[in-house]
Amino acid sequence: MAVRRVTRPADRTEAIMRAALELAGEVGYARLSIEAVAARAGVGKHTVYRRWPSKGVLFLDSILTVNEPRLDYRDTGDIVADLREQMVAVVDLVGRPPWGPLYRAVLGEAQHSPEVAAALNERFVRAQAEKTTARLRAARDQGQLSPGFDLDLASELLVGPLYFRLLISEEPLTHNYIDRVLEALFAGMGPKA
Amino acid sequence: MAVRRVTRPADRTEAIMRAALELAGEVGYARLSIEAVAARAGVGKHTVYRRWPSKGVLFLDSILTVNEPRLDYRDTGDIVADLREQMVAVVDLVGRPPWGPLYRAVLGEAQHSPEVAAALNERFVRAQAEKTTARLRAARDQGQLSPGFDLDLASELLVGPLYFRLLISEEPLTHNYIDRVLEALFAGMGPKA
Known part of the structure; x- marks a missing residue:
């Protein structure tokens, strides 16, 4: 799917969480990586790491925010x-x-x-x-x-x-x-x- | 501690399980290895693998057999x-x-x-x-x-x-x-x- 380019912080946060859930659904948890989530969301990986220290925390936050x-x-x-x-x-x-x-x-x-x-x-x-x-x-x-x-x-x-x-x-x-x-x-x- | 040399199958089984618990207590689960257990018990690692396919199964069996x-x-x-x-x-x-x-x-x-x-x-x-x-x-x-x-x-x-x-x-x-x-x-x- 197309890489999204997002600039507003709130949009960026949402794009990252959406990308995390999409990728997790596609490749499973073991093969999920912060790098791939960042690429899918169209942000740098440091942008992700600044808010979520690990993929476990990112995944939990993403699934709970949505649900x-x-x-x-x-x-x-x-x-x-x-x-x-x-x-x-x-x-x-x-x-x-x-x-x-x-x-x-x-x-x-x-x-x-x-x-x-x-x-x-x-x-x-x-x-x-x-x-x-x-x-x-x-x-x-x-x-x-x-x-x-x-x-x-x-x-x-x-x-x-x-x-x-x-x-x-x-x-x-x-x-x-x-x-x-x-x-x-x-x-x-x-x-x- | 000294490496034990054991030859009877029942003695060997017991020596392996004892070695597994000793080593687990010393180094923790993450650093426990079948190789080190085999060495401590004085047997080849294939002797261990023949009975226990992984260190998780070996550890469970060892702690339960004793307790x-x-x-x-x-x-x-x-x-x-x-x-x-x-x-x-x-x-x-x-x-x-x-x-x-x-x-x-x-x-x-x-x-x-x-x-x-x-x-x-x-x-x-x-x-x-x-x-x-x-x-x-x-x-x-x-x-x-x-x-x-x-x-x-x-x-x-x-x-x-x-x-x-x-x-x-x-x-x-x-x-x-x-x-x-x-x-x-x-x-x-x-x-x-």
């Missing part, structure tokens, strides 16, 4: 439905093809790159956890959660099983799996008094 | 106590120094090595999940679990939050965290009827 609004929670008054909707959006974005294998590669890189691990948490994981906790707090105030439930832990219980399938067992992240996780977490494992 | 009995469940009749004891043993083995960072490196490798991912599941994850499900089934038969609980999902709910801390948030895997996870999973998130 983040989809990952917000609605408040319809039904906590299970709202959690489900958001978890489906997350899984459809980063738990399945086309982006799932690339997100998985970034998470692999985070295991030996403190820079990528930090960006992952700052840019995505902590922000999502805060949104989850806020939505759950509203639900608790409306009597839709057990009053004594450990809210600080809830977001880890909700996403832990998803990451387990993505990174460890490689079993499919279906919508039905999300339903089962929600049902089990809400019901609890212990005998009912 | 697996510790990762079994007791049945004391108290399901929460037995789960806690086993989860503490797992976390103390592969969730903290000295072996935690190395296990994390192997999991990072599993994101791009189908061979390591397969060994991880065959050698460790599936076997542990089966033990967990068996112990939970006994507890359910004794009335210690909700009769309708989704037992096939339970092991993922239990370990998912641990992997989330190890691989994503990098928050500490304390024994107190295990207590909180167990309490929350047994109580459930939903309001009590």
